[in-house]
Amino acid sequence: MLIILHSGSTQEDVATVIAELAGVSITGYPARNQGRQVIALSQHLNLELRTWLQQACPQVERILDIRAPYKLASTEYRPEPSTVIVGQGASQVRVGPGGFVVMAGPCTIESEEQLFKTAALVKQAGANVLRGGAFKPRTSPYSFQGMGVEGLKLLQRAGQQYNLPTVTEVMESAYVEAVAEYADILQIGARNMQNFPLLREAGLAGKPILLKRGPSATLEEWLMAAEYILATGNEQVILCERGIKSFDPATRNCLDLGGVVAVQEKTHLPVIVDPSHATGKRSLVTPLGLAAAAIGASGIIVECHPHPEQALCDGAQSILPAQLVALVKGVHNVAAVVRDIYEPVESDVAA
Amino acid sequence: MLIILHSGSTQEDVATVIAELAGVSITGYPARNQGRQVIALSQHLNLELRTWLQQACPQVERILDIRAPYKLASTEYRPEPSTVIVGQGASQVRVGPGGFVVMAGPCTIESEEQLFKTAALVKQAGANVLRGGAFKPRTSPYSFQGMGVEGLKLLQRAGQQYNLPTVTEVMESAYVEAVAEYADILQIGARNMQNFPLLREAGLAGKPILLKRGPSATLEEWLMAAEYILATGNEQVILCERGIKSFDPATRNCLDLGGVVAVQEKTHLPVIVDPSHATGKRSLVTPLGLAAAAIGASGIIVECHPHPEQALCDGAQSILPAQLVALVKGVHNVAAVVRDIYEPVESDVAA
């Protein structure tokens, strides 16, 4: 259930309603949505309890019967697909229905030269958002961990120079503020999908969040992670499928495109696809990027590098500049020919 | 290694070479390809052994160093993609590069009326091959097991009437002959992918084989299963991805489209995709069918039913007639816009 309080309600109003519910042994959890105070319940309220609550608490405007365990993320709550607006001014990009966004850039920011060269390629290829890792979650403590804040500053400058919004990962609460200062989208990496304190902190920063699916997360767990962010009042969440663990070592992960279609039926949030991390292999990136367009996803995020063979990290999965050009053209062609199958909906801007 | 004997070599020639190899403790396995006698070895022969063998055995024409454990299936052996020709006369269909085949029909043949009605829809929608199950591998012994030979006869008549080649599953050696008599393609189901005696029997029937990937088969295991068929001298093998097991119950299986792209790099055999069994859910079939076209697969196989709600089996995943029309149109549109990305190759006919 979701209990929506009247516009203008305060934290005290929330506390009052939660206390009232506690009196009948029901636990309410405070959340926010579209500027409103919201209280979420895991339990179901029957008609009698609903009637009682609305009488007992004048702060309550509406009580919605959302059955999914994720409430604010669900299509039950919001049937129309959401649009997340990224960046500002001329470089602003809309992620959601009716468009197809291409986020591209190096796995890791290695130097000013490498980043600016790549950003130029990204822009020329017609991609919309610049990606680049400054803080890198590495399996080994003995691998390059990223340039840190220095990398963030380079990313911001590259974005400004090439008129591209930027996305980069934040790995810990201590750096949320810094990442939010320099980048346009905060990425929560797959390994941190259930790092709940980080989800809350990132949500509170108020910037768009790119939430990667964990390598063994069910669709429900993924949406529950999104709910942690949404419950902070931040509605600008983009989901990103990046491959799940499978028994076959032939590809690094198994890109679950069926899961993308299925999750789009459960949530109004836009979903994009990362074919680079999913496969770990350059030659698979373009076909799976095109497939993302074919299934009606809202975009892709890919790694590219002017000289992949020199990359400090994940060079084997970075596509070449010419491939990026062909991919951007290809995804828009595919998206165009499938558009009428997915019945374009009126775009619905979040925030 | 593959040892190719001279054209016109006999079984006795094969035995002679195998005996010669046994003399140096190397085991040779007889196979056939393109009408030639072939001997396959798991072990590597160094230059010295190769020289010795060609001198010792005049029957040997060539010795090929194929490193992949699957030999005849590998792109090492045959770099250009193969085409499998299905059906005869006017209804003949080519499965392979430069085309995109749509196989469609009911999960299970239930009655003459249901089958002919569906076949008419399949034809009208522009699909190329009629599918329909006569022998059904059912998890439960207490479920409908199919119409058997009666169903095969109906399928043949429906195919003839609507000028469509047909595909149907064969579950046991005892029925290989019957299925080969009535149908144009013998399907080996996912549960039988490693039923090695059945693979051999089906191969020997000399008809095209549709080999479904097992729900937990690696790409290598899948290609080794194809190798069992190829080793009988039957080169008309079509691979079919139909979803693999994953931890997420949100979809029945996880369609491994990255695996399709990866397997196409390892083998010359055409690969098609089954989005119906992969997902178990009607609304996911069209997006994933379109994705199959986007990744450059050679086709799809889907279930459709004039009245899915009345189907005896798998109605929930059968698409509606109108959806089939849109899907056929859609896959051809997608295939057309991605064709130049996959650099069309000269078609290369098997058999």
Next chain:
Amino acid sequence: MLIILHSGSTQEDVATVIAELAGVSITGYPARNQGRQVIALSQHLNLELRTWLQQACPQVERILDIRAPYKLASTEYRPEPSTVIVGQGASQVRVGPGGFVVMAGPCTIESEEQLFKTAALVKQAGANVLRGGAFKPRTSPYSFQGMGVEGLKLLQRAGQQYNLPTVTEVMESAYVEAVAEYADILQIGARNMQNFPLLREAGLAGKPILLKRGPSATLEEWLMAAEYILATGNEQVILCERGIKSFDPATRNCLDLGGVVAVQEKTHLPVIVDPSHATGKRSLVTPLGLAAAAIGASGIIVECHPHPEQALCDGAQSILPAQLVALVKGVHNVAAVVRDIYEPVESDVAA
């Protein structure tokens, strides 16, 4: 539901009841159990229908409301654990509650010398059943496929000489009769767990069946496969867990001991464990064999070889003679100290 006909009922009685059910659009499937004719239904019969059926069909003795999709295999049908009796005379072995059986022998029968040497070791170590593969399901067509019937004959002679019942795999219906003639237990391999025609044929041979769990079979799918055998009237089914597919290449498969405990709650059939195939690594076999005893399984099946480094197949997972001695002693010690935790039940002999 299970409908039990009166003792002495005939096939015609079965047909009559099935026809009566068909009259109300309910499909009945014939089965047999404990010498009785049985009819299984996937659908539920409410009280009204049950009353009607018993009045309409005097052939019906009892109607049991079994909710599990597997009927004869379920603890709903038979709450007490079953015992399967293997072999004859002095070498007879009981597989089930109150005992712990050790089946051991080579992966593959390679020669008379190798088999008899191993059989002697198996006997000396105190194991109860001799295993050995004559027909080998090999991933590659270019690997040793077993000695065939010649191997079966050797196995029978070795079993007789060392007073050990024998178990060996049957891979195809054509050889069920031969395997049933020479061996005491017919093994259905993991890859054939859902080879339904083979399950039926093997069941009809009337000998005990060792049914391995498929590498990606759920517990329910495994029990449904057992049900195919049970429905033939053969009650002598032993289940065998041998590892499931996982994402981690560190071990060949993941031995699912939690699944063994869980399946024991669902079925009365005895369950044993194969730590050799599960792990593919000698040093893991003993610990996991001991774990099988600790969880209350009914036994283990392990591979051993007098000279594993010379084995034609799976030498890396075969334990050494001295390890087998220690393992047999160890499993009995463990079984003894945990016995009172599992509350010994009165043994209950099947067949």
Next chain:
Amino acid sequence: MLIILHSGSTQEDVATVIAELAGVSITGYPARNQGRQVIALSQHLNLELRTWLQQACPQVERILDIRAPYKLASTEYRPEPSTVIVGQGASQVRVGPGGFVVMAGPCTIESEEQLFKTAALVKQAGANVLRGGAFKPRTSPYSFQGMGVEGLKLLQRAGQQYNLPTVTEVMESAYVEAVAEYADILQIGARNMQNFPLLREAGLAGKPILLKRGPSATLEEWLMAAEYILATGNEQVILCERGIKSFDPATRNCLDLGGVVAVQEKTHLPVIVDPSHATGKRSLVTPLGLAAAAIGASGIIVECHPHPEQALCDGAQSILPAQLVALVKGVHNVAAVVRDIYEPVESDVAA
């Protein structure tokens, strides 16, 4: 490779050696072990480079060729199993060879009464360590998130009263200090196994760490996570297997006991098993706990509750007081009868 600097080396010495390596394009990563400064390299140094380095850098004492990607965690580096000492004074517990530890307590600390009642049961049953969650990583933001610091204080008092060391989870860097103040072991939960900043922070707190395996972590990824902790100079790491994701919904997770045996061959760190979270089902906990003893693990961690049906979290997997008593007795009985199989080694105390 591991480069061990001389005793008494400083951070500056480390920097000097790293700079020297950088001069030949090799990246060194600073670590600590047994009070020494250590530098780890992902690359291999050949003999020539090793000779050069020892001449160029007098700070270098030894250069070890550790091939595993985890260095300090590997048996290459330290062949003998380590012992981690937990708690202080009379309640001190040794986790490692020659013993078997039982950690038990409620999933979540709910109240003083519940915790102290459970602690009394834990002590009476003969368990050695008290567990209890104060910060709970919950899939849903709308579930009870734990008592926080209040819970930590209760846990400390209960541990003191019943003379039991305590273990509790820390979810974020901000609370590492608090958890380290009140508890004897800091648990890193499965979802945080690759939360690298948290691993570092927890390591630096200097207390023993219980590192749970992620639900889809390979053994190598798990050991790399341990390496992040070890590299801080904290050697007191206990690994804990708690089940991995599988395709079968019959149990919550699949307890990978083969993985435990395999990881014990790769690392000297003690490994314990959590059968409660692995299965999610009370009746499976005891058998799998006994199995942990049978495979030679160093202990178990289980959930128990005086009244599981009233638990706020995970009641279905909490065992009853009488079951805990039987389990503690059982694991010691099993450990005793298998001890000679695992050849007791001289215990080797860490720290």
